[in-house]
Amino acid sequence: EAMKMENEIRAHRGGTVAQLSVTVGDAVSSGQVICLVLPE
Secondary structure: OOOOOOOOOOOOOOEEEEEEOOOOOOOOOOOOOOEEEEEO
């Protein structure tokens, strides 16, 4: 519980989030794919 953090994630280009690979509360690792963004 004490180690929970939230981080802002910014995209390098515009697009639409097509798929999320994680849900609220999931732990993620550095470099882990968390979503699929389709280009505009």
